[in-house]
Amino acid sequence: MNANPVNTKTVNNHAAQQPQTPSSHMIAVLTGIAMLSGFLVVLTAQVTEPMIAENQRVAIEAAIQQVIPGAVDNKKYRLSDGQLLLVQKGSKDPLIYAGYNANGELLGIAAEAGAQGYAGMVNLLYGYDPDCQCIRGFKVLKMAETPGLGDKIISDSNFQANFPVDATVDSDSGKLANAITTVKNGSKKNSWEIDAISGATVTSRAVGKALNQSAQAILPDLLPFIERIKYKEAEQ
Amino acid sequence: MSRPRDNTITMETFTEGLWKENPVFVMLLGMCPVLAVTNSAINALAMGLATMFVLLASSIMVSMFSRYIPKQVRIATYIVIIATFVTIVDYVIQAISLDLYNALGAFIQLIVANCMILGRAEAYASKYKPLKAIVNGLGMGLGFTLALLSLGVVREILGAGSLFGISLFGDQFQPWVVMVLPAGGFLVLGTWLLLFDWIKQRQIVLETGGKETHAR
Numbered sequence: 001m002n003a004n005p006v007n008t009k010t011v012n013n014h015a016a017q018q019p020q021t022p023s024s025h026m027i028a029v030l031t032g033i034a035m036l037s038g039f040l041v042v043l044t045a046q047v048t049e050p051m052i053a054e055n056q057r058v059a060i061e062a063a064i065q066q067v068i069p070g071a072v073d074n075k076k077y078r079l080s081d082g083q084l085l086l087v088q089k090g091s092k093d094p095l096i097y098a099g100y101n102a103n104g105e106l107l108g109i110a111a112e113a114g115a116q117g118y119a120g121m122v123n124l125l126y127g128y129d130p131d132c133q134c135i136r137g138f139k140v141l142k143m144a145e146t147p148g149l150g151d152k153i154i155s156d157s158n159f160q161a162n163f164p165v166d167a168t169v170d171s172d173s174g175k176l177a178n179a180i181t182t183v184k185n186g187s188k189k190n191s192w193e194i195d196a197i198s199g200a201t202v203t204s205r206a207v208g209k210a211l212n213q214s215a216q217a218i219l220p221d222l223l224p225f226i227e228r229i230k231y232k233e234a235e236q
Numbered sequence: 237m238s239r240p241r242d243n244t245i246t247m248e249t250f251t252e253g254l255w256k257e258n259p260v261f262v263m264l265l266g267m268c269p270v271l272a273v274t275n276s277a278i279n280a281l282a283m284g285l286a287t288m289f290v291l292l293a294s295s296i297m298v299s300m301f302s303r304y305i306p307k308q309v310r311i312a313t314y315i316v317i318i319a320t321f322v323t324i325v326d327y328v329i330q331a332i333s334l335d336l337y338n339a340l341g342a343f344i345q346l347i348v349a350n351c352m353i354l355g356r357a358e359a360y361a362s363k364y365k366p367l368k369a370i371v372n373g374l375g376m377g378l379g380f381t382l383a384l385l386s387l388g389v390v391r392e393i394l395g396a397g398s399l400f401g402i403s404l405f406g407d408q409f410q411p412w413v414v415m416v417l418p419a420g421g422f423l424v425l426g427t428w429l430l431l432f433d434w435i436k437q438r439q440i441v442l443e444t445g446g447k448e449t450h451a452r
Contacts, residue, residue: 021306029305033313037320044324051331059334142338148395148413 060125063139064097067127068108071099073232079218084225096218099127104232108136109222113214117206119144122153126211128219130226134164134191135180135211143203150203159197159204166191167215174220182208243365253375260383261432265352270384271421273343277400280388282336284381286325286344288373291353291380293321295361295373302362314357315348322347352380383428390424391415 076087077096097110114123126138170177178192182205188195196204274280361369395415397405
């Protein structure tokens with residue numbers, strides 16, 4: 001036991017204290033550590049919050065510009081009980097983005113959609129063009145699909161050539177005239193069908209399903225309001 | 237039972253994490269991030285740096301407070317300390333780049349469960365003074381980052397034909413998709429381990445003049 005004295009003391013302390021460390025001591029240490037850790041986490045959250053919000057805003061802005069080509073400005077709306085409401089700045093879950101060009105004219109609508117893919121949710125933003133009543137394209141916001149297979153939905157030019165996809169609303173039934181469906185590779189016949197990528201069928205189906213679900217839910221309710229949001233300045 | 241604990245800092249304190257006790261190639265610790273997020277060099281680098289930060293910060297705290305922490309609750313305390321710094325890293329990466337955050341996914345939060353960090357806190361930081369723990373943690377963190385990077389670089393070059401996102405071979409190159417899939421992680425890790433062991437064997441052979449070639 002030629003250990004250095006400091007160390008020997010600690011070891012002896014441990015040995016002697018082990019049966020008798022009072023619970024109050026343990027609770028005090030754990031409480032102290034928990035408070036310190038809470039303080040550090042809150043501090044970091046406070047400091048980084050505006051940066052994270054800014055990053056998310058930039059990301060969504062870039063995505064909107066991609067699915068509504070030419071859009072330089074946008075407004076956020078949400079549908080609630082058949083009413084279209086302007087979302088105030090800073091409000092949570094904006095559902096519908098109206099993209100405007102430099103003259104303040106409506107170019108298209110962007111909305112978020114999501115469906116279960118091969119590895120977790122495939123979340124995307126799609127652009128709807130009210131003039132042709134079709135979906136112009138989509139941008140993946142978040143997914144974890146297999147690289148080289150599932151992630152071809154972004155890069156595969158044949159898959160991107162599926163768009164525009166027809167999304168005409170049948171005003172009688174209040175649904176899409178033709179549900180958007182994903183079909184086997186090479187068998188696309190109608191403009192509302194999406195030709196799957198061979199080898200990435202599950203992911204292709206997720207895209208079709210996400211678009212269909214979201215379009216069915218949003219577009220029939222949204223269409224009566226299109227005239228109201230046609231120009232950026234018209235809506236209060 | 238108690239080995240003398242020398243708080244003097246030598247070159248060895250720093251370098252053992254890089255080579256002799258490399259957390260990935262020698263101790264085989266923290267295999268989950270090693271295999272999961274090394275599909276590109278930038279992911280590997282970010283993961284390595286994040287882990288290094290958590291390792292360093294938690295080493296400092298553990299080393300400073302270990303005297304006051306009762307033995308019975310030490311693991312719980314270490315985990316709370318580690319989880320704190322993981323949460324901080326989580327926020328900071330979100331603030332730096334959302335793309336990176338999405339690419340690393342759940343593996344940032346899973347740094348908490350990286351056995352290398354708890355292992356270093358328990359086996360090293362709690363026994364030495366903060367300065368020595370910092371130097372050793374820096375070496376260990378660097379060793380971990382380099383190991384991740386050596387996997388990430390190989391996997392990205394073979395699996396995507398690029399390095400840090402810059403295309404290397406032009407359009408003719410057909411990427412080996414298997415390399416960016418989980419199987420590629422195992423293949424590349426296995427190859428690196430073989431290489432490391434071969435180098436070590438050679439060192440032994442050179443030192444002993446070839447007498448113990450078949451000793452192992």
